Amino acid sequence: MGAFRQNIAVDIGSSNIRICVERKGIVVEEPSVVAVRKQTGEVVAIGRKAKNMEGKTDRDVTMVRPISRGAISEYTVTVNMVGYFLDEAVKNPIRRLIRPDIVTAVHCDITNVGRRATERALREAGAGRIFFVDAPLAAAVGANLDVSAPNGKMVVSIGAEITDIAVISYDGIVAAASVPVGGRSFDEAIKTYFKKEYKMIIGDQTAERIKNDYACVYRDVRVQPFDVSAFELSGRLPVDRPIRPDELIRTLSDVAMPVVEGISRVLEMTPPELVSDIYQRGITLTGGGARLAGLDVFISKGTGIDTITADNPHKCVVNGCMKILNSMSNERKNELMNN
Ligand SMILES: Nc1ncnc2c1ncn2[C@@H]1O[C@H](COP(=O)(O)OP(=O)(O)OP(=O)(O)O)[C@@H](O)[C@H]1O
Ligand SMILES: [Mg+2]
Known part of the structure; x- marks a missing residue:
């Protein structure tokens, strides 16, 4: 059967x-x-x-x-x-x-x-x-990495609420950690930024749209200014506010930092031969959260290791x-x- x-x-x-x-x-x-x-x-x-x-x-x-x-x-x-x-x-x-x-x-x-x-x-x-x-x-196989090869590969899978970081060799996980950061953490940070900076209240869906369509976590990756329409805390009518992508970089990079720290921790747990493989081969990002513009550059600069985002990372x-x-x-x- x-x-x-x-x-x-x-x-x-x-x-x-x-x-x-x-x-x-x-x-x-x-x-x-x-x-x-x-x-x-x-x-x-x-x-x-x-x-x-x-x-x-x-x-x-x-x-x-x-x-x-x-x-x-x-x-x-x-x-x-x-x-x-x-x-x-x-x-x-x-x-x-x-x-x-x-x-x-x-x-x-x-x-x-x-x-x-x-x-x-x-x-x-x-x-x-x-x-x-x-x-x-699963993410590594979906990203077409050769998981059974006897060399170290690092996969960082960034979902909505969790980031899984793992080193894989010989079909198995050699070292791993999870960090409670994901796409939604960036949305929350964007909401807080608008509230603190402009006294504007934006909803979850607006924050997510700003992140997906206009924001970036590394300078010069996106430069096109955009307008956000929302209510001010004290006002009754919505106002339009022009925003530059680089204003959000500080906020978003604070959220992304624990991922870089998590990667360092996992590398410390990894046998040295495999660490040198990772330095040679780079890090692969998967998960929908990895689509944030500039996140690959941010992680690459933060770790000193080449980082690429897999094709269709959310489907890996x-x-x-x-x-x-x-x-x-x-x-x-x-x-x-x-x-
Ligand atoms: N273009 C984009 N730019 C930035 N973030 C994006 C983009 N597209 C999707 N995301 C984010 O990816 C996240 C969803 O990713 P995914 O579907 O991998 O999560 P999940 O598997 O449901 O979550 P988890 O694995 O944490 O349980 C959401 O936070 C979403 O806003
Ligand atoms: Mg997921």
Whole structure:
């Protein structure tokens, strides 16, 4: 029976959920948000539909982000969300009969309790056999790094709330650390900057748009001035304020600094031969947070090591998970299940 099961990769992040189906590619890429009615717990909308409702619904509807810092914080909502998107990904009702093999990635510092909760949630959402991969390993495979080669490679995977830093050699993680910084930390810093500097209140979505479309964390990477329209603390009407990208550099680099420090700590834990490989080969950035303009230059200057951002960095984890699962024989899967 196992040999007939479909292979599916699921990356359940604190900002986005992505599902990749064997031979089809990524079929789901949606915000990991669920709109829930407070009184009854009834699910009103899931994913993009829920995100679009944000700030526009009556007070009885609340937006739940069921994953935080890489772990499940709202169990039932997670099961609903994953089950809903698995149904979207595999329209065939046979999924309920022959449950798919599912691989998912977990952050370096996940606890046993966290891992068991993820396993149980996936099972309830319809998974058959479940396999875990360390997120940095999945990210490295998704970034097309040769993980099995006997040399050191460093992957820094920057999500919405967590950054995983890892050195990989011989298919395994040699040294790793997680830093509680991600794309959302930059959004928060931008909100604080506008409040302190201009007494302006901007929302989460505006902050994220400023970061994604106009800001940079290293000088001269982006130079085009832009306008931000928002309410002033004391005013009743929105005002337009012209902003230069370089004003935000100090704020954003303060947020990014712990990533550079984390990289140094991981290098200290790494055997010297592998460290010299990393100096030669450079650091690879993955994760949606790595798309912040100039972050590769910032990390390169901060560490003295060449740094490049992988193609489609936000898709590396799910693509890597899929490749890993597709490369496993049914015997290998059974072996892993029996361990
Ligand atoms: N063009 C961009 N520039 C800067 N940041 C971006 C860009 N596009 C996406 N991001 C940020 O990437 C983050 C989402 O990345 P990703 O989808 O990898 O996170 P996640 O896997 O859900 O989170 P985590 O792994 O921390 O649980 C968001 O904070 C988003 O704002
Ligand atoms: Mg992620």
